[in-house]
Amino acid sequence: MSQTRKKMHLNVFLLNHGHHEAAWRRTDANPQSSTDIRYFTRLAQIAEKAKFDSLFLADVLSVGKNIRHGSHVGLEPFTLLSALAVVTEHIGLIGTVSTTFNEPFNIARKFASLDHISNGRAGWNIVTSGSEFEAANFSNNEHLQHAKRYERAREFLDVATKLWDSWQDDAIVFDRESGIFADDSKVIAIHHAGHYFHVTGPLNVPRTPQGYPVLVQAGSSEDGKAFAAQYAEAIFTAQQTLLEGQQFYADVKGRVAKFGRNPDSVKILPGICPIIAPTESEAREKEQELNELTVPAYGLNQLRWVTGIDFSSYPLDGPLPELPPVTEINGNKSRYQLIADLVANENLTIRQLIYKLAGGRGHRVFAGTPVQVADQLEEWFEQGASDGFNVMPPYLPGGLEDFAELVVPELQRRGLFRLEYESRTLRGNYGLARPTNGWTPHKEALTT
Amino acid sequence: MSQTRKKMHLNVFLLNHGHHEAAWRRTDANPQSSTDIRYFTRLAQIAEKAKFDSLFLADVLSVGKNIRHGSHVGLEPFTLLSALAVVTEHIGLIGTVSTTFNEPFNIARKFASLDHISNGRAGWNIVTSGSEFEAANFSNNEHLQHAKRYERAREFLDVATKLWDSWQDDAIVFDRESGIFADDSKVIAIHHAGHYFHVTGPLNVPRTPQGYPVLVQAGSSEDGKAFAAQYAEAIFTAQQTLLEGQQFYADVKGRVAKFGRNPDSVKILPGICPIIAPTESEAREKEQELNELTVPAYGLNQLRWVTGIDFSSYPLDGPLPELPPVTEINGNKSRYQLIADLVANENLTIRQLIYKLAGGRGHRVFAGTPVQVADQLEEWFEQGASDGFNVMPPYLPGGLEDFAELVVPELQRRGLFRLEYESRTLRGNYGLARPTNGWTPHKEALTT
Numbered sequence: 097m098s099q100t101r102k103k104m105h106l107n108v109f110l111l112n113h114g115h116h117e118a119a120w121r122r123t124d125a126n127p128q129s130s131t132d133i134r135y136f137t138r139l140a141q142i143a144e145k146a147k148f149d150s151l152f153l154a155d156v157l158s159v160g161k162n163i164r165h166g167s168h169v170g171l172e173p174f175t176l177l178s179a180l181a182v183v184t185e186h187i188g189l190i191g192t193v194s195t196t197f198n199e200p201f202n203i204a205r206k207f208a209s210l211d212h213i214s215n216g217r218a219g220w221n222i223v224t225s226g227s228e229f230e231a232a233n234f235s236n237n238e239h240l241q242h243a244k245r246y247e248r249a250r251e252f253l254d255v256a257t258k259l260w261d262s263w264q265d266d267a268i269v270f271d272r273e274s275g276i277f278a279d280d281s282k283v284i285a286i287h288h289a290g291h292y293f294h295v296t297g298p299l300n301v302p303r304t305p306q307g308y309p310v311l312v313q314a315g316s317s318e319d320g321k322a323f324a325a326q327y328a329e330a331i332f333t334a335q336q337t338l339l340e341g342q343q344f345y346a347d348v349k350g351r352v353a354k355f356g357r358n359p360d361s362v363k364i365l366p367g368i369c370p371i372i373a374p375t376e377s378e379a380r381e382k383e384q385e386l387n388e389l390t391v392p393a394y395g396l397n398q399l400r401w402v403t404g405i406d407f408s409s410y411p412l413d414g415p416l417p418e419l420p421p422v423t424e425i426n427g428n429k430s431r432y433q434l435i436a437d438l439v440a441n442e443n444l445t446i447r448q449l450i451y452k453l454a455g456g457r458g459h460r461v462f463a464g465t466p467v468q469v470a471d472q473l474e475e476w477f478e479q480g481a482s483d484g485f486n487v488m489p490p491y492l493p494g495g496l497e498d499f500a501e502l503v504v505p506e507l508q509r510r511g512l513f514r515l516e517y518e519s520r521t522l523r524g525n526y527g528l529a530r531p532t533n534g535w536t537p538h539k540e541a542l543t544t
Numbered sequence: 545m546s547q548t549r550k551k552m553h554l555n556v557f558l559l560n561h562g563h564h565e566a567a568w569r570r571t572d573a574n575p576q577s578s579t580d581i582r583y584f585t586r587l588a589q590i591a592e593k594a595k596f597d598s599l600f601l602a603d604v605l606s607v608g609k610n611i612r613h614g615s616h617v618g619l620e621p622f623t624l625l626s627a628l629a630v631v632t633e634h635i636g637l638i639g640t641v642s643t644t645f646n647e648p649f650n651i652a653r654k655f656a657s658l659d660h661i662s663n664g665r666a667g668w669n670i671v672t673s674g675s676e677f678e679a680a681n682f683s684n685n686e687h688l689q690h691a692k693r694y695e696r697a698r699e700f701l702d703v704a705t706k707l708w709d710s711w712q713d714d715a716i717v718f719d720r721e722s723g724i725f726a727d728d729s730k731v732i733a734i735h736h737a738g739h740y741f742h743v744t745g746p747l748n749v750p751r752t753p754q755g756y757p758v759l760v761q762a763g764s765s766e767d768g769k770a771f772a773a774q775y776a777e778a779i780f781t782a783q784q785t786l787l788e789g790q791q792f793y794a795d796v797k798g799r800v801a802k803f804g805r806n807p808d809s810v811k812i813l814p815g816i817c818p819i820i821a822p823t824e825s826e827a828r829e830k831e832q833e834l835n836e837l838t839v840p841a842y843g844l845n846q847l848r849w850v851t852g853i854d855f856s857s858y859p860l861d862g863p864l865p866e867l868p869p870v871t872e873i874n875g876n877k878s879r880y881q882l883i884a885d886l887v888a889n890e891n892l893t894i895r896q897l898i899y900k901l902a903g904g905r906g907h908r909v910f911a912g913t914p915v916q917v918a919d920q921l922e923e924w925f926e927q928g929a930s931d932g933f934n935v936m937p938p939y940l941p942g943g944l945e946d947f948a949e950l951v952v953p954e955l956q957r958r959g960l961f962r963l964e965y966e967s968r969t970l971r972g973n974y975g976l977a978r979p980t981n982g983w984t985p986h987k988e989a990l991t992t
Contacts, residue, residue, distance in 0.1 A: 118723075120720075120725060121720045123720070125720075127716060130750075131660040131750060131752075133629070133660070133661045137630070156748070157649065157650075157748070158744075158748060159748045163725070163728050163731050163746075164725065164727075164728045165724065165725055166725060167725050168748075169726075170748075170749065170750070171657040171661065171749065172654050172656075172749065175623075175626045175654050175661065176626075176657065176661070178624075178626040178627045179626045179627060179629055179630045179661050181581070181627055182585070182627045182630055182631055183630055198647075198650070199645060199646075199682055201681040202605075202646065206623050208620075209619040209620040209623040209624065210623055212580075212581070212619060213619065213623065213624070213627050232742075232743075232744035233743050233744055233745065234647055234649060234743070235647075235741050235742040236742075268575060270568070270575035272568075272569045272570075272571070272573075275566075275837070275839040277568060277611070277612065277613055277614060277615050278611045278612060278617075280611050280612045292683075293683050294683040294684075295680075295681050295682070295683065296606075296680035296681055297681065298607055298611075300604070300605070300606060300607045300616075300617045300618075301579070301617060301619065302578075302579060302617060304579075389723070394723075
């Protein structure tokens, strides 16, 4: 019976030394890891051996102000993904690219190329780049407002989709005899003329194995949820409790339906940072050890980044001052709201808040045995809070190895996770359809 | 004695089915090649086995108007290079990226990442994107004028260099005990405020094995030569005769010296499209067969692209009409001049001009035996016309295999080419120094 249960989807979110901000201070961390392709190859291969649907790389277009104590510098994620494509065979490759600081022709082309190189395993996590530090690296005097960034993102995605659809699947004829390489009635200029972009097209990459990459979104603000409901095929989200998870899940699936889309065509994957040990007390001890390695100055800087408030003049072991309303924030609104809720509900000191955020930056941290972690995942999955999970190992590679070797087999025993990949493509493993080529309004031949 | 001769440098210029525009019509061409990573892996490994210094991928940001008969669509080159980095160990990886349609932060970051992933084998062929078709894919109502494009390229490269230099080699401290990840006095904001760009920096990639990628330039216009003399470390060029090669070589080396640079620090690599067969008559027959596979409509379109003139109403076997002066051209000026010279000197018909350009698009095509090809290369190398060559196989993989298996051993016997790689980095194999970190005017710490 267990083999017929609905299966969950698992993504691993790779981040240099791991998701806990003090992971790099563990004795097993390696100074070279963050720029070492062999290290990332090893991580990808561990995840693939465990049959993860996909791996995911986040991105920030600046070092921020935290370089003294923070380890989030290293390889540009898209460049890294392309390298990982040739040392893996099945695992999906999801890269973060900003619609605010790029051109749609370049990005549509890069994802089409990655989809070819990986044989249909590309995914795009669409972000709008919320920080002033990023804007300052891109000649932007004024950082584009939150709502405008989403407006640009919509048009960006519209252009990208038209470009991916600008080649019919059978456009390449390759008729040596007649000298016809492509049927130019099947390679169509898009003539996009919008508010942000004017793009003639067509793309210079033939249509790809997946048609286009799996579209992923991680914004949980109102703008973000509306965008995700309309376009996303997978959603990474941060929810702390089962109830919040259920509410978010129901909310987004309802919004998806309102756009006339099948709610099953969007996979919701809450983040979890699992701290795994043979016994619960060892797991908690491991969590405490990691928390105690955090550098308060780093946590204070992170808090200032998200909230806009400098807490460094307040006592670390005292309460937080009052926070401004979320409407005044032009950064990551949903992350800000989550922090405000945490503070309100749990009456935390500044240090406790720093510890709370150190593991998952607002994502749920759970310390326990492999069976307890599996119980948690099963509960959320069975009780309408998720279609799977975005697994964020607190340290790497150990935290991923623990999950792969101890939690995945437990999920498989319960019939909740695949024993073998179902498909060669990311769409296939996520149970998503290959998009039909929908955009061919101009039946204009290219040769004029 | 032969082992002590000065050695030439060899780059292979990979282009889907090969450089002859009819290569895809050969019976051994494969329709899938242009998007098949296994195919490009095979090409890279053939070149690496033969000890080529580097492989190079060109780029055009549009399909142009030639998709019906032309095969130049496929993978985005930078994405492809990153994949090739992990299936090769020694060969340099030179990618073309436009300074006109990108942001310097993104590109500096990508090349730094590729340099890490490849362990010091990245090279950047800097182009300014000369065609209106490209501009139409990037929301440009008016295509930037030739001189303005070079002005932007200079500032782009200035920003990129500052970003690469924004990390000192020893900036990462990784002191687990004290919690200091990086010495923030060695990670410096660049505060670039120029005409085209405002970039605060620093880069979010630590300094790379080569410091920065080998800088390559291929423009041979006045603007292009001036830019190359000031910045380039390797130059790809198209010269038809030994005399032209010598003149270009002397001209550029002289300009390099005027910038206070050592002329040896710039490697000049003329292109050659070698058509190789056991006897000279077989080689000429092979060339003729390829030429006869060209589609006149394709050649006419290419000519129109470069010259701005539609020759299709003139008889193919008649003479060319008069060409406008080069000053009226806003595209590839040097390619245009080369065509004008060919027409003036050789009194060609339109069909003969199409054949002449079909193999190397203005680069020198030479049909002969392996010994004859080696003789040609030796002559140019010894007589002051080159530091090596940009090898452009007419068809792939066969044309590259012939060069690797027949011409390279002949060059090695003559002591003109390496038997083993001298270095693990592209700079090392090209005999170029690792740049010192020159740009640290603001000794401003990052944490404020």
